[in-house]
Amino acid sequence: xxxxxxxxxxxxxxxxxxxxxxxxxxxxxxxxxxxxxxxxxxxxxxxxxxxxxxxxxxxxxxxxxxxxxxxxxxxxxxxxxxxxxxxxxxxxxxxxxxxxxxxxxxxxxxxxxxxxxxxxxxxxxxxxxxxxxxxxxxxxxxxxxxxxxxxxxxxxxxxxxxxxxxxxxxxxxxxxxxxxxxxxxxxxxxxxxxxxxxxxxxxxxxxxxxxxxxxxxxxxxxxxxxxxxxxxxxxxxxxxxxxxxxxxxxxxxxxxxxxxxxxxxxxxxxxxxxxxxxxxxxxxxxxxxxxxxxxxxxxxxxxxxxxxxxxxxxxxxxxxxxxxxxxxxxxxxxxxxxxxxxxxxxxxxxxxxxxxxxxxxxxxxxxxxxxxxxxxxxxxxxxxxxxxxxxxxxxxxxxxxxxxxxxxxxxxxxxxxxxxxxxxxxxxxxxxxxxxxxxxxxxxxxxxxxxxxxxxxxxxxxxxxxxxxxxxxxxxxxxxxxxxxxxxxxxxxxxxxxxxxxxxxxxxxxxxxxxxxxxxxxxxxxxxxxxxxxxxxxxx
Amino acid sequence: xxxxxxxxxxxxxxxxxxxxxxxxxxxxxxxxxxxxxxxxxxxxxxxxxxxxxxxxxxxxxxxxxxxxxxxxxxxxxxxxxxxxxxxxxxxxxxxxxxxxxxxxxxxxxxxxxxxxxxxxxxxxxxxxxxxxxxxxxxxxxxxxxxxxxxxxxxxxxxxxxxxxxxxxxxxxxxxxxxxxxxxxxxxxxxxxxxxxxxxxxxxxxxxxxxxxxxxxxxxxxxxxxxxxxxxxxxxxxxxxxxxxxxxxxxxxxxxxxxxxxxxxxxxxxxxxxxxxxxxxxxxxxxxxxxxxxxxxxxxxxxxxxxxxxxxxxxxxxxxxxxxxxxxxxxxxxxxxxxxxxxxxxxxxxxxxxxxxxxxxxxxxxxxxxxxxxxxxxxxxxxxxxxxxxxxxx
Numbered sequence: 001x002x003x004x005x006x007x008x009x010x011x012x013x014x015x016x017x018x019x020x021x022x023x024x025x026x027x028x029x030x031x032x033x034x035x036x037x038x039x040x041x042x043x044x045x046x047x048x049x050x051x052x053x054x055x056x057x058x059x060x061x062x063x064x065x066x067x068x069x070x071x072x073x074x075x076x077x078x079x080x081x082x083x084x085x086x087x088x089x090x091x092x093x094x095x096x097x098x099x100x101x102x103x104x105x106x107x108x109x110x111x112x113x114x115x116x117x118x119x120x121x122x123x124x125x126x127x128x129x130x131x132x133x134x135x136x137x138x139x140x141x142x143x144x145x146x147x148x149x150x151x152x153x154x155x156x157x158x159x160x161x162x163x164x165x166x167x168x169x170x171x172x173x174x175x176x177x178x179x180x181x182x183x184x185x186x187x188x189x190x191x192x193x194x195x196x197x198x199x200x201x202x203x204x205x206x207x208x209x210x211x212x213x214x215x216x217x218x219x220x221x222x223x224x225x226x227x228x229x230x231x232x233x234x235x236x237x238x239x240x241x242x243x244x245x246x247x248x249x250x251x252x253x254x255x256x257x258x259x260x261x262x263x264x265x266x267x268x269x270x271x272x273x274x275x276x277x278x279x280x281x282x283x284x285x286x287x288x289x290x291x292x293x294x295x296x297x298x299x300x301x302x303x304x305x306x307x308x309x310x311x312x313x314x315x316x317x318x319x320x321x322x323x324x325x326x327x328x329x330x331x332x333x334x335x336x337x338x339x340x341x342x343x344x345x346x347x348x349x350x351x352x353x354x355x356x357x358x359x360x361x362x363x364x365x366x367x368x369x370x371x372x373x374x375x376x377x378x379x380x381x382x383x384x385x386x387x388x389x390x391x392x393x394x395x396x397x398x399x400x401x402x403x404x405x406x407x408x409x410x411x412x413x414x415x416x417x418x419x420x421x422x423x424x425x426x427x428x429x430x431x432x433x434x435x436x437x438x439x440x441x442x443x444x445x446x447x448x449x450x451x452x453x454x455x456x457x458x459x460x461x462x463x464x465x466x467x468x469x470x471x472x473x474x475x476x477x478x479x480x481x482x483x484x485x486x487x488x489x490x491x492x493x494x495x496x497x498x499x500x501x502x503x504x505x506x507x508x509x510x511x512x513x514x515x516x517x518x519x520x521x522x523x524x525x526x527x528x529x530x531x532x533x534x535x536x537x538x539x540x
Numbered sequence: 541x542x543x544x545x546x547x548x549x550x551x552x553x554x555x556x557x558x559x560x561x562x563x564x565x566x567x568x569x570x571x572x573x574x575x576x577x578x579x580x581x582x583x584x585x586x587x588x589x590x591x592x593x594x595x596x597x598x599x600x601x602x603x604x605x606x607x608x609x610x611x612x613x614x615x616x617x618x619x620x621x622x623x624x625x626x627x628x629x630x631x632x633x634x635x636x637x638x639x640x641x642x643x644x645x646x647x648x649x650x651x652x653x654x655x656x657x658x659x660x661x662x663x664x665x666x667x668x669x670x671x672x673x674x675x676x677x678x679x680x681x682x683x684x685x686x687x688x689x690x691x692x693x694x695x696x697x698x699x700x701x702x703x704x705x706x707x708x709x710x711x712x713x714x715x716x717x718x719x720x721x722x723x724x725x726x727x728x729x730x731x732x733x734x735x736x737x738x739x740x741x742x743x744x745x746x747x748x749x750x751x752x753x754x755x756x757x758x759x760x761x762x763x764x765x766x767x768x769x770x771x772x773x774x775x776x777x778x779x780x781x782x783x784x785x786x787x788x789x790x791x792x793x794x795x796x797x798x799x800x801x802x803x804x805x806x807x808x809x810x811x812x813x814x815x816x817x818x819x820x821x822x823x824x825x826x827x828x829x830x831x832x833x834x835x836x837x838x839x840x841x842x843x844x845x846x847x848x849x850x851x852x853x854x855x856x857x858x859x860x861x862x863x864x865x866x867x868x869x870x871x872x873x874x875x876x877x878x879x880x881x882x883x884x885x886x887x888x889x890x891x892x893x894x895x896x897x898x899x900x901x902x903x904x905x906x907x908x909x910x911x912x913x914x915x916x917x918x919x920x921x922x923x924x925x926x927x928x929x930x931x932x933x
Contacts, residue, residue, distance in 0.1 A: 331831055352836075359833030372824035376571065376846045385842075386832035397558075404558035415559045420570055436828070 004031035005207045006055070006092075006175055010067035013050050013059065013231075024050045026231040027067065032175060037201065037208040039218040039239070041254070042228035043455040044426075048211045051228070052177050055209070056088055071175070090120045093168035097180040099160035103152040109136075109163050110148035113170055120171050135166040140196055158189035162196070169200060176201070177209045182217070186318040187482060191526035194221055213456060215255065219243060220530040227251045257457035259489040261464070263312055263508070264471055266492040270309040272344075273444050273476040274330065274362075278302045279338040281325045281500075299325040300336070301500040305493075307444065310470065312477040314491025314508060316484060316523070322500040323480045327446040330478065331362055342444075360390045363437035367449035369429035373421040379432050380417040383407065386440045406439035407432070411465060427458035431465070438469060444476045451486050463489050484527040488512055496520050578925040585921020592914040599732040606661035606725035609641050614654035623659075642667070644696075662710055663722035665729040665882035671696050673709060676720040677890070677897040681711040715899040717890050723899065727907050729882035734864050734911070737794065741801055741863035742856060748802075749809030750852055754840050756810070757817025764814070775807045787875045797876060801866055808859055809852060816848040850926045857919025861912055868908060884908050 013025040025047040032038045040048045053059050055069055057076060069076040071092065076084065096102045104112060113132045114124075122128050129148070136144035139162040152160055161181060168176060178197065182190035198221060201208050210221060218225055219239065226236040227250065235248040246252045280303075282296035300322040307313055315323045329336035332347060332355055340348040347358065363386075366372040373382055383403045387394060394402070404414035410431040421429055430450060437445055447466065451459040463486055470477060481487050487494065487508075494511050496504040496519070504517040515521045580586050604611055609622040620627060622641060629636040632649050639646060642662065650656055663669065672678045673692030681689075689706035697708055714723035752771075756764045786800050820826065821844065829839050870876035871885025884904055891901025 328827075333827060333830060356833040356835070359831060362831075364828065364831045366824045366828060368824055372828050374825045374829075374843050374846075377842075385829065385834065389829075389832050389834040389838065400558040417559065433828070436832070440832070 004033050005072065006032045006209070007070040008051075008055070008067070009070070011051065011054065011069060012066040013047070013054050014064040014066070016062060016064075024231055025054070028226075028228070028231075028233045029067075030226050030233065030236060032207040032209055034174070034207050035201070035205045036223045037210055037221055038224045038226060039222035040209065040211045040226050040228060041213065041215065041218055043213060043254075043457065045230075046228040047231040048228050049179055052094070052179050052209060052211050055177065056092055056094060057084060058094075086120075089116050089173075090171040091173055092175045092177065093171070093173040094177040094179065095161070095164045095168050095181045097183050099157050099164060099184060102164055103160055105152050108149050108151055109155070113163070113167050116167050116170050131170075132166075135170055136163070138169070138200070139163070139166045140192070141166075156189075157185055158193065161185060161189075161193055165193075165197070165200075169204075172204060173206060175207045175209065177211070179211045180213070183212075183214075187484075187526040188318065188522060190217075191530045194530055197221070215258070215456070216528070216530055227254065253457060257460045259451075259460045259463040259486045261467065261489050263467070263490050263492050264310065266308065266311045268308070270311070270474075272306055272308050273342070274307040274478075275305070275339075275341040275344075276330060277304045277339045277341075279304070279326065279329055279336050279340060281322070281329050281334060281336045298322075298500045300329060302338075303495065303497070303502055305495065305505075307476045307478065309443070309476055310474045311493070312470070312479050312491045313493045313495060314487035315478065315480045315495045315497060316482060316487055317497035317503075318482060318523075320499075321497040323482075323497055324448055325500075326497070327364065327448050327478055327480050331364055331446055333364075357390075360386065360440040361442050362444045362446070363440060363442040364446040364448060365430075365433050365437050365450045367452050369426050369433055369453060370421075372433050373429055375421055378418050378420055379407070379424070382421070382432060383417075383436045383439050386436060390440060402439060403435075406435040409438065409469070410435040411461075425458075426454050427461065430454060430458075430462055434462075434465065434469075438473075441473070442475070444478070446478045446480070448480045449482070452481065452483060459483075459486060466490065484524065496523070575925045578927075579921050582921040582924055585917050585924075588914045588917035588921070592911075592918060595731065595911075595914075596735055599728055599735070602728045602732050603659075603664075605659050606663060606665070606722070606728050607659045608662065608664045608667040609639075610656040610658045612657040613641075613650060614656075615650050616653045618654075661713075661722065661725055661728075663712075663725040665721065665726045666880055667721060667725065669710070669712070669716060669720045669722065671709070672716065672720055676716055677718045677894050677900060678712065678716045678720070679897065680713060680715040680899055681706060681709065682713075683715075683899075714903045715897065717887065717900055718894055718897070723887070723903055726882045726887060727884075727903060730884040730887065731907060731911065733794070733877070733882060734867060734884055737798065737867050738860045738864040740798055741805060741867075742860040744798075745802055745806040745863075746809050746852060746856060746859060748806040750813050750845075750848065752806065753810040753813025754817055754844065754848070757814040758821055758836065758840050758844065760818060760821070764818075768814075771807055771810060775804070777804075779804045783870060784873070784875050787870070791878070792876060793878060794881075797867070797870070801863065805859065805863060805866075808862075809855055812851040812855055813848045816851050817844050820844050820847045853926050854919075854923040857915050857922060861915050861919070864912065864915075 008031065009029050010027050011025055011029070012023060012027050015022045015024055028051060030038060040051065042048045050059065054065055055076065057065070059065070065077055067077070071087065076087070079087070103109070110129070110132055113135060114128055117128060117131060118124065122131065132148065133144045136147060141147055141159060141162055152163075155163065165181075182193050185193065194217060197208070200206070212218060222239045224236065225239050225242045226233045227242070227248065228234070229250045235242065235246065235251045242251065243255070246255055279300060280298070281300040282298050284293040285295045285297060286292060287294045303326055305313055315326060317323050325334065328334045330340060332340070332350065336348065338348070339346055342358065342362070347355070373379070380400065380403050383406055384399050387399050387402065404417060407414045407417055412428060412431050412435065421432065424432065434450070450466070451462050454462060466477070467490060469475060477490070479487060479490050491508045494504075494506065494508045495502055496511070496517065498519055504511060504515065504520045511520065512524075515524055598605065603623055607623060611621070611623050613620040613622055615632065622639070626638050629639040629646065632639060632646050634643075634646060641647065641650075641656065647656070671692065673681070673684055673688050684706060686705050689709060690703050693703050693705055693708040697703060712722050712724070714727070716722055717726065752767065756767045783800055787797070790796055817840075826839060826843055829843055867876060868883070868885040868888070871883040872889050874889065876885055877883050884907060887900060887904035891897070891904055894900055
């Protein structure tokens with residue numbers, strides 16, 4: 001057996017917090033060979049990112065590392081700072097999750113890529129510039145010579161991540177660490193980036209350590225898989241074996257956690273709750289001294305839909321396609337044109353005040369369970385707020401009881417109702433947000449990516465909860481998501497949106513089985529198979 | 541609503557779902573508890589608060605500490621409280637409408653038929669001492685020479701009594717000002733009026749400032765644009781000159797000064813609160829509150845104001861300090877409180893015009909410096925305690 005490029009033995013990472021030790025990584029061992037990809041899989045808090053950061057010793061001061069990390073037979077944990085710097089950025093490089101913040105906004109991309117080349121021996125001049133152009137071409141930036149002077153804000157998220165990859169590959173590293181590099185990107189861009197990474201790896205024979213929570217990516221990209229749970233590796237095996245015959249119960253649970261099931265049958269006889277005809281949301285672009293309207297950003301441009309009781313319409317599309325704007329417009333939380341009918345009554349002309357009594361019938365659940373709950377109110381207060389606002393004639397005790405029931409309905413322990421949001425996990429917070437919407441017993445709920453910020457296993461639980469609530473209360477959902485698997489599990493009807501326009505609309509089963517539109521097909525391929533048509537970034 | 545189901549339940553099941561509320565005198569949120577702990581942790585600020593509160597509470601009872609009337613008089617079988625009530629002098633055999641208890645004739649009369657309990661300092665802020673050992677401003681008694689003391693004592697003592705020098709005259713611990721008024725008494729009353737003025741100005745202007753900032757930030761758009769321009773024009777007026785002109789037209793009193801200063805001081809907080817509201821009005825929980833049908837006022841008070849409290853609390857001690865400084869400087873220039881009021885600024889002015897009497901300027905300076913430093917220390921501690929980087933996360 002040839003010596004492995006990176007050999008991690010019995011690595012442990014200990015944080016000290018308020019006088020107590022907290023072991024984030026607890027004695028893990030793994031190795032990566034040249035030309036192969038190891039995927040480190042786990043849910044948030046399992047210690048996978050911490051393990052990756054400790055390989056380059058990028059963790060903050062005061063964190064204790066134990067064990068050994070052998071890179072080309074040398075222990076990184078016992079290296080001097082000079083030696084360590086020579087490895088960082090040359091022998092081992094890393095790409096982070098968030099492309100919006102990992103590039104310095106005040107420098108051009110030429111300078112940022114040039115810096116890492118200079119640090120490891122390149123000299124300034126025409127040669128350096130040509131090398132940068134070559135790197136940018138390699139990562140699929142179109143017309144790289146003219147992009148050298150661009151600043152990060154002039155690039156799209158996918159392009160920024162490409163620049164990060166160009167920086168990481170600049171010195172032809174032996175080991176490339178990618179920490180959830182595509183989590184913040186749209187599915188089609190994600191597919192392009194992953195295909196690019198696989199190409200580059202094959203070309204240069206790098207070893208790759210890929211950290212992700214997305215099992216679809218793992219199946220596509222990895223050769224070996226290490227599953228992490230609570231700081232330990234519970235199972236490690238080849239990718240085919242893991243997916244075919246998972247041994248550890250946690251791995252089995254993880255594999256089974258993908259949202260499954262089908263929506264309840266739609267009943268065409270049930271009454272129409274909400275109807276929208278040609279809804280448009282335009283944000284005016286004003287210019288000049290008199291702020292004249294010179295044009296409009298068409299966030300939503302002519303969407304019509306008919307939502308029946310007990311039915312779910314899924315709205316899918318990439319970021320910026322106008323999904324959220326559509327949801328907010330239907331709830332009349334932002335200005336829109338075109339008739340919106342609630343139970344046959346026009347509501348699009350109503351003022352904020354006259355909308356208020358209708359609010360109890362139409363609710364919304366947001367994507368980010370951290371941002372949608374006020375950190376200064378207890379969850380009992382948060383859930384009770386709608387009851388108070390709707391002026392229901394309830395005594396304090398009655399209201400508390402209704403809140404307790406709503407929490408119990410969403411699977412939370414009512415005994416914890418006087419605690420504050422920060423004491424709950426992401427999934428529990430999302431349940432609180434759902435309880436807040438459900439306590440008013442609405443007829444129509446907009447679900448704006450309610451599962452996107454959650455771990456896979458929690459996603460499946462939330463999907464089950466939503467479906468259960470729907471069948472129990474005969475709710476109508478407008479389900480907004482970019483995650484097609486979740487949509488598939490919930491929606492009767494689908495609207496595919498792009499740039500504010502409807503690309504395809506119809507029964508979910510038909511569209512999933514046989515998408516008509518070119519864009520829809522591309523989206524489905526990217527989402528279900530992580531396949532991209534080309535690796536070159538498209539102008540956005 | 542599943543109300544009928546609820547009321548149909550037995551008490552036991554009712555208890556099972558909703559846990560009983562923890563009872564207590566003060567239910568602090570965990571966040572506020574941590575803030576309180578942070579504040580306590582800052583020793584300097586914590587002790588400053590206690591010292592400040594002690595001085596403030598003591599000065600609130602200034603009439604019982606420094607007064608030219610006794611607290612309690614027992615005279616011919618009657619219990620009298622001159623601090624609280626004015627008694628005509630005829631009660632004690634005189635002829636004035638109000639009794640001058642410092643008059644040796646009245647004092648002897650009361651001592652002969654009962655007794656008096658005096659406050660520790662026998663002067664009020666406006667008591668003009670008649671028997672000064674030296675011409676006013678007279679130095680602190682402990683700075684006097686034995687000769688000066690004996691000369692002064694000879695004037696007040698009944699002939700034939702042994703002259704014990706300084707022990708026989710009334711003490712002015714920090715001397716008197718140029719009108720023969722006791723500096724200690726004036727400091728105590730001046731401290732009280734400065735703090736009260738500062739507190740009133742800071743609290744009223746922060747109520748107005750927070751409300752104005754909240755409305756601008758929450759509604760944004762044209763409301764914000766117009767208000768901001770108005771505030772810019774308003775705050776670019778030269779404050780001090782306007783105050784001087786106004787106070788030469790209207791006779792300044794405590795309330796008039798408060799009103800005039802209020803015209804300009806409310807602007808301070810607007811920017812901070814507006815910025816907080818602008819930032820927070822697009823938070824998802826605010827959108828969620830709108831989707832629940834909450835009214836604008838309720839959203840502002842319940843969801844947005846707590847965000848702005850941090851900024852407001854951070855600013856407040858400095859607004860308070862600013863108010864006190866403005867009052868002091870107006871008094872120093874002679875455009876402040878009416879003549880004769882106990883004011884620290886006036887004391888400083890007297891110190892400036894009587895450089896040969898350093899006790900005036902020095903004691904005024906020390907009291908103002910200590911007061912402002914205490915407030916700054918408290919302000920720093922409050923700012924650190926509510927700092928979100930320390931409390932959240």
